[in-house]
Amino acid sequence: MTPEGKRKLEERLKYLKSVERPQNIADIERARGLGDLSENADYDAAKNKQGLIAAELNDIEHKLSLSQVIDPATIKSEKIVFGATVTLKDLDSDDKITYSIVGTVESDIQKGKISIESPIARGLIGKQEGDEVKIKTPKGLREFQIIRIVYQ
Structure with missing residues (x-):
């Protein structure tokens, strides 16, 4: 991986951790306040997004841990x-x-x-x-x- 490629992955990782994940946590809390979770589409969507964010975080962290940076x-x-x-x-x-x-x-x-x-x-x-x-x-x-x- 080039230094630029590493930088872009690190930027995406930072964005996911500092913006996407906190927003998702707030969305989950807001959806919980809407009542019965078994029939709550907002809650289901937020939980689904939480899984996608976690998967992307894991993927990026894995790629960074295995990468060799060559300038x-x-x-x-x-x-x-x-x-x-x-x-x-x-x-x-x-x-x-x-x-x-x-x-x-x-x-x-x-x-x-x-x-x-x-x-x-x-x-x-x-x-x-x-x-x-x-x-x-x-x-x-x-x-x-x-x-x-x-x-x-």
Whole structure:
């Protein structure tokens, strides 16, 4: 996981503990005041949300406890490894696209962050600038040239 990925998880954890969970506790107390709990939809919804919050807290804490943080800026490699930001040229369309290879938890294709476990990342690992690679994508087999590799 990158330092940014860890920071985002820690922010979410803090938000859940300081905002979501206290609000949920207040919702449960308010719903209890409405009367019979066996037929109280507000109470049931608040208790259900309590379970979801607890599950997310446990999930984040588990991920943080198992994660190894790697700062891409400290990596000195001419080959593509975890943390690389890679600019590719699609050899069919001449389009250029840039991806950062990150941990599974922090991947977000809309922001150009792909999981180290994704087919594209797996096809790039170990390659160098100038290499041409064929990668199986959801759109079929694509051929790319590696234009630039940066660690930042």
